[in-house]
Amino acid sequence: MKRIVYREWLLQPQRYWGLLAILAAVIAIGGLSALYMEHHGHWVTGMTNSVVWGTPHVFAVFLIISASGALNIASIGTVFDKKVYKPLGRLSGLLAVALLIGGLLVLVLDLGRPDRLLVAMTTYNFSSIFAWNIFLYSGFAAIVIGYLWTMAERKGNYLQKPVGTFAFLWRLALTTGTGSIFGFLVGREAYDTAILAPLFVVMSFAYGLAIYMLVLFYTFDADGRPIGPAMLKRLKNLLGLFVSAVLYFTLIYHLTKLYGAKNADIETFLLISGGLYTGLFWVGWILIGGLLPLGIIYHPELSQRRDWIVAACAMVIVGGLAAMYVIIVGSQAYPQEMFPGYTVIQFGAPGDIGGQVASYYPSFPELLLGLGGVGVALLITAVGVRVLQFLPESLADRDVDPHATVRSSA
Amino acid sequence: MNHETESMNQGRRDFLGAAAGVSAAAVAPGVFLHTPVANAAPRTDPVTDVHRWGLLVDTSKCADGCTACVDACDTENGLNLQAKPHGQDELKWENQHAVWIRKVKLQDNLTGHVTNLPLMCQHCEHPPCVDVCPTGASFKRADGIVMVDRHTCIGCRYCMMACPYKARSFIHEQVDHKLTRAPRGKGCVESCNLCAHRLDSGDVSTACAEACSAEGHQALIFGDLKDPMGPLRQALAKTPSRQIRQDLGLNTGVRYAGI
Numbered sequence: 001m002k003r004i005v006y007r008e009w010l011l012q013p014q015r016y017w018g019l020l021a022i023l024a025a026v027i028a029i030g031g032l033s034a035l036y037m038e039h040h041g042h043w044v045t046g047m048t049n050s051v052v053w054g055t056p057h058v059f060a061v062f063l064i065i066s067a068s069g070a071l072n073i074a075s076i077g078t079v080f081d082k083k084v085y086k087p088l089g090r091l092s093g094l095l096a097v098a099l100l101i102g103g104l105l106v107l108v109l110d111l112g113r114p115d116r117l118l119v120a121m122t123t124y125n126f127s128s129i130f131a132w133n134i135f136l137y138s139g140f141a142a143i144v145i146g147y148l149w150t151m152a153e154r155k156g157n158y159l160q161k162p163v164g165t166f167a168f169l170w171r172l173a174l175t176t177g178t179g180s181i182f183g184f185l186v187g188r189e190a191y192d193t194a195i196l197a198p199l200f201v202v203m204s205f206a207y208g209l210a211i212y213m214l215v216l217f218y219t220f221d222a223d224g225r226p227i228g229p230a231m232l233k234r235l236k237n238l239l240g241l242f243v244s245a246v247l248y249f250t251l252i253y254h255l256t257k258l259y260g261a262k263n264a265d266i267e268t269f270l271l272i273s274g275g276l277y278t279g280l281f282w283v284g285w286i287l288i289g290g291l292l293p294l295g296i297i298y299h300p301e302l303s304q305r306r307d308w309i310v311a312a313c314a315m316v317i318v319g320g321l322a323a324m325y326v327i328i329v330g331s332q333a334y335p336q337e338m339f340p341g342y343t344v345i346q347f348g349a350p351g352d353i354g355g356q357v358a359s360y361y362p363s364f365p366e367l368l369l370g371l372g373g374v375g376v377a378l379l380i381t382a383v384g385v386r387v388l389q390f391l392p393e394s395l396a397d398r399d400v401d402p403h404a405t406v407r408s409s410a
Numbered sequence: 411m412n413h414e415t416e417s418m419n420q421g422r423r424d425f426l427g428a429a430a431g432v433s434a435a436a437v438a439p440g441v442f443l444h445t446p447v448a449n450a451a452p453r454t455d456p457v458t459d460v461h462r463w464g465l466l467v468d469t470s471k472c473a474d475g476c477t478a479c480v481d482a483c484d485t486e487n488g489l490n491l492q493a494k495p496h497g498q499d500e501l502k503w504e505n506q507h508a509v510w511i512r513k514v515k516l517q518d519n520l521t522g523h524v525t526n527l528p529l530m531c532q533h534c535e536h537p538p539c540v541d542v543c544p545t546g547a548s549f550k551r552a553d554g555i556v557m558v559d560r561h562t563c564i565g566c567r568y569c570m571m572a573c574p575y576k577a578r579s580f581i582h583e584q585v586d587h588k589l590t591r592a593p594r595g596k597g598c599v600e601s602c603n604l605c606a607h608r609l610d611s612g613d614v615s616t617a618c619a620e621a622c623s624a625e626g627h628q629a630l631i632f633g634d635l636k637d638p639m640g641p642l643r644q645a646l647a648k649t650p651s652r653q654i655r656q657d658l659g660l661n662t663g664v665r666y667a668g669i
Contacts, residue, residue, distance in 0.1 A: 041596045043495050043582035048505040052567040052580060112565015112580060112597030120564050123545040130544035130568050186658055187538060187574030336576055338529075338654050339516050339669070345524070348512030351504025354576055355514075358505065 002399050004087045006152075006389035009382075010223040016386060023379040030372010033365035034109035042112065045366050050358035051332045056110035058324045059370030062207065063103030063377060064137070065178055065200055066320070068171040069208015071096035071144060074151070075171070078164030084234065084400050087392040088216070093148040094384045095212055095377075096171075097141050102377030104137055106370055129180050136174045143167045152389070175201045182327065189266035190331030195256055199249040203320065206242035210316035213239065215378075217310055219385055220395065228397030229304070236309050240297035243316060247290045250323075262340065269334050269357070270326065277330035280322045289319010333358045462554035463604050464533065464635040464663035465619065466645050471629035472526040474515070479528045479630060482621030483511045486605060488589035495583045508579035508594070510602040511618055516669070525669055528618065528630065531556055531577040531602040532654065533663030539569035539578065548599070554635070554663050557603040565597040574655045577601045604632075604663075635663060 011019070037045055047054040073092035077085035108114055124131045147167045150156040179200030185191040213235055220227055254271065257263040270281055293312035295302075302308040335344070335355055344355025353359075385391050394400075484490040487510060494503045511530040517523070537556045539548045547563035550556045558569075570578045578601040581594060588594045591607040605616040619632040633642025651665040 038597075040495070041583045042580065043498055043503070043506050047580075047582075048502065049509070049570070049579050050505055050576070052570040112567070112599070113563065116562075116564045119545055119562050120566075123562055125540075125543055125546035127541045128544045128568070130542065130566065134544065181568075185538070185542075185572050187572055187655070332571070336574060338575060341519055342516040342525070342669075343519055344514065345517050346513065346515035347529075348509055348514070349504045351501035352509055352512060353505050354512070 004400070005393045006090065006391060007393050008387065008389055009219055009385040009391055011386070015222070016382075019382055020379065023375045023382065026375035027372050027379060030106075030369050030375060031109075033368040033372065034114075037365050037369070038109070038114060045363045046361045047366075048353075048358065048360070050353050051329060051360040053328055053332065054110075054360060055325075055329075055362040055366035056106050056369050057328050058321060059373050060103045060106040060110070061178060061328065062321055062324045063099050063106065063373055065175055065204035066207040066211050067096045067099035067103060067204075068140070068175045069204035069206065070099055070212050071167060071171050072205055072208060073212055074147065075164060075168040078147075078151075078160055079168045084231070087395060087400055088212075089151050090148060090390040091216060091219075091385065092212060093144050093151065094390050095215060095381055096208075097144050097148075098377040098380035098384065099208075099211065100137060100141055101380060102373040102375070105376055106373035109369060110366075129177055129184060133174075133177045133181070136170070136177050140167075140170055140174050143170050171204075172201065175204045182331075187336060188331055188334075189263055189337055190257075190270065190327070190334060193253065193256055195249065195253050196327075199246075199253055202242060202245040202249050203323065206239065206246050206316055207320040209235070209239050209242055210313040210320070213313045214310065214317075215381060217306065219391055225391065226394050226396040227306075228395060228400065230397040231395045231400060232306065232309065233303075236297050236303060236312070239313065239316065240294055243290055243293050243297070246323075247286070247294075250285065250290075262337075265337065266331075266334055270330060274330060274334075274357075277326050277333065280330070281326050284319055284322020285326060286319075288315050289323060293319075329360055333360055457552045457610075459552040459554075460636070462635040462663060463609065464554065464633065464642060464665065465604075465616070466631045466642055466649070466651060467527055467664065467666045468629050468631070468645075468649065469525050469527045469666060469668035471627050472528065473625075473627055473629070474524070474526050476526075476625060476627065477513055478621040478625045478627075479618035480511050480513055482617040483530075483602070486617035487592040488587070488594065489592075491587040491589070492583070493586065506582040508581060508600060510577075510579070510600075527666060527669065529575060529577070529654070530618070530664065531573075531604075532575050532660070533602075533604060535661035535663070537660065538572040538574065538658075542568045542572040544568065551606075553609070555604050555606050555609075556601070557606060558598065558600050560593060560595060560598045560600070563598040565599065567599060569599055573601075574658060574660070 009016075045054060071092055073085055074089035076082050077089045108117055111117075120134065124134075126132070143163070144167055147160075147163045150160040150163045176197045179197035182191045183194055183196035217227070254267060258267050270277060272278060274281070293315045296308050296312040297303055334357060335353070347354030489508055489510060492507045494500070494507070498506070511528050514527050514529045516525045516527070518525070533554055533556050535554070537548070537550055540550050540556065543549075544566060545562045545564055547559045547561075548556070548569045549559060565580065567580055570580060578599050580599050581596050584596050585594045594600065608615055614633070616632045619630040622628065622630040631642055631645045633640045635642060637643055646665060649667040651667045652669065653660070653662040653665060654669075
């Protein structure tokens with residue numbers, strides 16, 4: 001295996017600054033949206049006392065779990081000693097931190113009182129998974145930055161394995177914690193199951209890798225760096241494995257719920273009669289986010305073509321957002337079952353929804369805030385790869401030698 | 411010089427004496443009105459676990475169409491002062507403004523029997539909203555009342571996700587009018603606090619139970635779950651009752667008869 005040389009991203013200045021300008025505009029619009037919602041209050045959003053977490057949470061949770069997933073590539077190289085993944089490690093770490101910051105910003109700006117962030121940082125209730133997550137998230141950022149240092153600085157190289165292993169374990173805890181935010185909610189029928197934690201872990205693998213691959217392809221194409229077919233095959237096969245795992249855990253999640261008679265109604269809602277949520281589940285989560293990408297990834301011809309693999313990655317991301325929408329919004333829209341065996345005829349005033357499915361329409365500011373978070377993540381990445389040496393000069397097969405692992409172990 | 415000082419001091423004494431008299435006259439009715447009853451402590455003392463406040467709802471007495479408890483709660487806690495933001499949809503606003511107690515009507519799927527009941531914060535012994543609150547703003551007092559510290563609530567709404575009873579409300583709008591006894595602010599979460607301001611002033615009652623009695627229904631009985639001789643425990647001893655979502659094992663402070 002040749003020595004890997006890393007170089008700053010050599011995109012032409014006008015294209016680079018154009019990209020930054022677009023991202024800055026997306027972020028500015030997201031910031032203004034947050035300001036608008038903060039100034040008026042949440043009544044300007046689609047959120048109500050029934051659907052209390054809306055589109056910003058869909059984006060925030062998606063970005064946060066993708067952040068931990070994006071780190072997987074580095075972990076495979078460091079923790080599991082797959083040498084071929086080593087050149088990919090630095091971008092993996094950068095993307096992980098960038099996605100996390102983007103997600104956290106959205107989460108914080110959607111608080112009722114974002115000005116009280118200091119209270120959240122100084123007053124803790126340790127029986128709350130949210131409180132743990134504040135540590136898991138900030139710790140993740142710190143550890144990954146340290147991990148990046150061990151990868152980039154020769155003097156720190158010897159620490160790469162222990163720090164990388166610690167980061168890997170930390171990221172598992174982080175995604176488990178994020179899944180548990182929902183899994184431990186006993187009062188809502190769609191949640192209240194421990195399987196949400198591992199489901200979120202495998203989702204993070206898939207979504208993080210899909211984002212990673214798109215960023216890798218884009219940055220490499222933009223300044224003419226090669227990616228070898230063997231490397232491409234490796235990445236798309238890994239994506240196929242992760243997407244299959246998401247489908248498997250989704251199946252188990254619904255089988256677990258279907259087995260108990262008390263959950264029959266929520267399952268009917270999610271799988272058959274839930275309108276938009278049912279559509280998003282089957283078309284978004286399962287078809288676009290699962291079966292179609294798998295069809296491409298394992299298709300004998302399409303899987304050889306970069307543009308089709310890009311399409312598969314994009315589908316996984318779209319499917320991931322649909323999955324988050326179903327998990328977060330759909331599960332709240334479904335009325336909480338407090339009176340088994342009874343039909344709720346009236347629940348407060350006519351619009352005070354309790355016994356029937358709550359309506360929720362995302363408002364523009366919510367959507368723009370979410371996209372602003374994506375913009376932040378991409379801006380950090382774009383600046384990072386430009387000013388520091390995150391990207392390897394080449395991922396051509398002769399440079400990274402996919403068989404190095406086999407030979408060294410033989 | 412000394413005479414001047416003495417006369418000045420005398421004048422000041424007279425003034426202070428008169429002021430004290432006027433103040434006493436002004437404060438006395440308040441003190442008198444808030445004379446502790448039922449051995450309640452003055453509000454400067456910390457709340458203790460000598461009491462655990464709760465409610466019994468006898469659904470057989472809860473009248474169809476009656477909203478006395480809801481109306482009384484709205485007035486008592488300034489919920490009727492909430493104003494729909496200009497341009498907001500009426501139905502959406504119904505699901506956005508704060509509601510502490512709501513009337514629920516149920517029909518038994520098998521028998522068709524219709525039941526009415528008021529639903530509010532159930533004041534759990536093991537409240538999920540308190541478990542999940544990242545800052546500890548959602549808390550349970552020693553006397554069992556579950557409430558929100560609006561100084562530390564960051565508006566994350568995780569408690570609303572966790573509450574099995576949909577008891578909590580988020581303040582979606584700018585609040586222009588509110589009562590001193592029920593502070594309210596945009597971006598925080600709130601819910602029924604069993605009229606804690608009354609209890610802290612020594613008045614063992616809630617607006618909802620009082621209004622229900624005034625209507626002659628007696629469907630709501632408020633009292634101390636720890637007092638075996640008190641009206642609540644006496645009523646609970648006579649009537650079979652259960653908790654909503656009893657399966658969760660939260661040991662609620664609000665019990666229901668007839669469901």
